[in-house]
Amino acid sequence: MVLTSCLRNIGVTEKLLKTKKLIKCPKCNFEFDLMYSRAIACQGCRYAILGCDAARCPKCDHEFPLKQTGLAKTKESSKELADYMSKIVADYIKSFGENPSR
Numbered sequence: 001m002v003l004t005s006c007l008r009n010i011g012v013t014e015k016l017l018k019t020k021k022l023i024k025c026p027k028c029n030f031e032f033d034l035m036y037s038r039a040i041a042c043q044g045c046r047y048a049i050l051g052c053d054a055a056r057c058p059k060c061d062h063e064f065p066l067k068q069t070g071l072a073k074t075k076e077s078s079k080e081l082a083d084y085m086s087k088i089v090a091d092y093i094k095s096f097g098e099n100p101s102r
Helices: 005-009 014-019 034-040 075-096
Strands: 022-024 031-033 054-056 063-065
Touching: 014 034, 014 075, 031 034, 034 054, 034 075
Parallel strands: none
Antiparallel strands: 022 031, 054 063
């Protein structure tokens, strides 16, 4: 997907597009995107909102470094992408997470 001016105007960023690219689990070959992985496979893991720089397969639970996915070339870019996804997950939990008053 290309980041067009229309997408940019509604708040889509390059980092968001990276989290939606399909990656393949090196263990079971299941294809998934990083955001799906964070939402499903990493649910309940405290590191999901603390900048974990690993991807976890939603099918077989194999965990591997973001750098191995090809989406991050350096340790710094891997950490940056991990922090970005963690912020999205943390914001979601803050907005829609368990709350006794809901």
